[in-house]
Each structure stands twice: as structure tokens, then as C-alpha cells.
Amino acid sequence: MIKTDICDLLGIEYPVLQGGMAWVSNASLASAVSNAGGLGIIAAMNSNGEQLRSEIQKTREMTAKPFGVNVMLMSPFAEEVASVIAEEKIPVVTTGAGNPSRFIPLWKDAGTKIIPVIPSCALARMVEKRGADAVIAEGSESGGHVGELTTMALVPQVCDAVKIPVIAAGGIADGRGMAAVFMLGAVGIQMGTRFLVARECTIHQNYKNKILAAKDIDTILTGKRLGHPVRCLKKSGVKIITRKGIRYHRFKRGTRIYGNRGAQTRGS
Ligand SMILES: Cc1cc2nc3c(=O)[nH]c(=O)nc-3n(C[C@H](O)[C@H](O)[C@H](O)COP(=O)(O)O)c2cc1C
Structure with a gap:
């Protein structure tokens, strides 16, 4: 090395x-x-x-x-x-x-x-x-x-x-x-x-699985309009934010995602 x-x-x-x-x-x-x-x-x-x-x-x-x-x-x-x-x-x-x-x-x-x-x-x-x-x-x-x-x-x-x-x-x-x-x-x-995806990384296995399954075009940049672009997985919550351009969205289960923060770490 x-x-x-x-x-x-x-x-x-x-x-x-x-x-x-x-x-x-x-x-x-x-x-x-x-x-x-x-x-x-x-x-x-x-x-x-x-x-x-x-x-x-x-x-x-x-x-x-x-x-x-x-x-x-x-x-x-x-x-x-x-x-x-x-x-x-x-x-x-x-x-x-x-x-x-x-x-x-x-x-x-x-x-x-x-x-x-x-x-x-x-x-x-x-x-x-x-x-x-x-x-x-x-x-x-x-x-x-x-x-x-x-x-x-x-x-x-x-x-x-x-x-x-x-x-x-x-x-x-x-x-x-x-x-x-x-x-x-x-x-x-x-x-x-x-x-x-390291074993010692303590994020949920579901999140690791999403990363491992992601293909070449499975990430997206959010937040460009707000001046804080974030690259994250193109999952359902992120698609809602990018489509509607809203600052936050309340999900059925009560989860809140503010602007573009959070989506990247939840793999959602
Ligand atoms: C989930 C996630 C959270 C991150 N959080 C931070 C952070 O808090 N501070 C920071 O300086 N960079 C942060 N980064 C950027 C990383 O430190 C690193 O520079 C970047 O992931 C390198 O690119 P790669 O993901 O293609 O390897 C984050 C990256 C990811 C994937």
C-alpha cells in the first residue's frame, strides 16, 4: 500500500x-x-x-x-x-x-x-x-x-x-x-x-441494503434552489421533496423531513 x-x-x-x-x-x-x-x-x-x-x-x-x-x-x-x-x-x-x-x-x-x-x-x-x-x-x-x-x-x-x-x-x-x-x-x-456499509457502521441494515442495491442513476441532487445541494438516494421521500419543492413534508407515519436535511441519513 x-x-x-x-x-x-x-x-x-x-x-x-x-x-x-x-x-x-x-x-x-x-x-x-x-x-x-x-x-x-x-x-x-x-x-x-x-x-x-x-x-x-x-x-x-x-x-x-x-x-x-x-x-x-x-x-x-x-x-x-x-x-x-x-x-x-x-x-x-x-x-x-x-x-x-x-x-x-x-x-x-x-x-x-x-x-x-x-x-x-x-x-x-x-x-x-x-x-x-x-x-x-x-x-x-x-x-x-x-x-x-x-x-x-x-x-x-x-x-x-x-x-x-x-x-x-x-x-x-x-x-x-x-x-x-x-x-x-x-x-x-x-x-x-x-x-x-462497513460492519462497524451502526446505521440500520435497511439503509445499508439500499446503498448496496443502488445503481448508477439512483442518486439525486436536492436543494439546489435553496442554495444547499445535497446528494442522496432517490427514494420516495426525496422524490416528494424534489417534485413539490416543499420545505417539509409530514409522512403518514409521522416522520418529518425538514427541507433537504435528514433524507440523506435515513435512506428514505
Ligand atoms: C450520510 C452522509 C453524511 C455526511 N455528513 C457530513 C458532515 O456532517 N460533514 C462533512 O464535512 N461531510 C459530510 N459528508 C461528506 C463525507 O464526509 C465525504 O466527504 C463524502 O461522503 C465523500 O464522498 P463519497 O460519499 O462519494 O465517498 C457526509 C456524507 C454522507 C454520505
Whole structure:
């Protein structure tokens, strides 16, 4: 297995990151990936500081290897979780959905390596200037919230735009995808969807089955009109939202899906 600068930077054996996934990547999945030699990442999603601290403690009981925390910058608890990450001296932080510049000094002081997920060269350059250690260039093939550019178009441009290491994400699920993005200049990969079906991933088996059964055209982008595109499985709830363009829908069983959030994690 190939070793790159990312392995030395993060203290891992393989240049493979498991992407932070809201409602999915908890202590069980993150510790399993770290124990296997990659970098497991707990999703802070919209947890408050103490909920995150408890997940960090659980992860530490399950692995002695480095692991990371992913901060959703849109979370109302972003400040709180940023402080917990510094207090707990988490080795690596990744950030999604925005510009993490305001937290960079705090995390630098704690010795945390900072790896923002970026959808464009402009944001890659900005976070490099502010002190990011690497970036994750995530293309729109990715599950969850996505940007405009595809992995194939984004990764080489980001590699040319910055000097820090570039990790590629979006639509990578095996060694072929990894080899392809290495040819584009990346020195590591982040995968999300592939890890959903791992034994150690605690999502429901029905959700895993839907992922495994999904074919080439079975995902859809929702939320483009609202400015927050999300790639999710094309299931019945998602079809209603995209067809009617409604902000929420009350299902017969009483389940609520607000806007485009939630549908991706329920596999509905
Ligand atoms: C169910 C799900 C939830 C996700 N939640 C987050 C999140 O909370 N924060 C984040 O930065 N990225 C999130 N992502 C993106 C992943 O971290 C990763 O970058 C992406 O899944 C890579 O693309 P792939 O799914 O094609 O492997 C999520 C992805 C999925 C599939």
C-alpha cells in the first residue's frame, strides 16, 4: 500500500480518511477505521460540546490510534465543539459547510492539524493562507452536501492552486478511484459512502441494503434552489421533496423531513 505525505502528517499507515458523516460516523466507525490504519473521523454534526466530548471518550476507549473530529460550521454549537476539540487536543479536525478561519488560531494552539473540506480553489487558497495543514477537495459526486465542481475537475485545479497536501473526495469507492485521483495530484483520499456499509457502521441494515442495491442513476441532487445541494438516494421521500419543492413534508407515519436535511441519513 502506498504511503504519502499525509501518512506522516497525520500519523496514519494508509492515506485513507473516513469522512465525517452526520448521524453516522460515531465512535464505532471512527475507531474501526483508525485501528485499520486509516483516519477515522467522528462527526460533531449538531451535537453540543458535552455530547461530542462523550463520543471522543468512547472513541479513545476503542482505539489508541489518531482520529479526527469533523465540524459542521453551520451548526449552532460550532463554537462549543471547536473549544472541546482544543481542550481534548484532538489530533485532526476537518470542517464542512463553510470557512473555518475563525477557529484556526485556537486549534493551532492546541496542536490540532486542520483540514478543511473545500469546493473551490478560492477557498483552498484562503484556508492555506490562514494556516490549514491540508485540504480535502470534495467533488459533487460525493454523498451529502456538495459543491458545483466534479472531483475530476476540482482536484487538479486545487492541486495547482495550493502548496499544502490535497486529499480528494467524492465518488471514490475502491483502488481504481484512488489511483485516478493520485494521478490528478492528490496524496490521500476521503471516502464516505463506502464506509456506510462497513460492519462497524451502526446505521440500520435497511439503509445499508439500499446503498448496496443502488445503481448508477439512483442518486439525486436536492436543494439546489435553496442554495444547499445535497446528494442522496432517490427514494420516495426525496422524490416528494424534489417534485413539490416543499420545505417539509409530514409522512403518514409521522416522520418529518425538514427541507433537504435528514433524507440523506435515513435512506428514505
Ligand atoms: C450520510 C452522509 C453524511 C455526511 N455528513 C457530513 C458532515 O456532517 N460533514 C462533512 O464535512 N461531510 C459530510 N459528508 C461528506 C463525507 O464526509 C465525504 O466527504 C463524502 O461522503 C465523500 O464522498 P463519497 O460519499 O462519494 O465517498 C457526509 C456524507 C454522507 C454520505
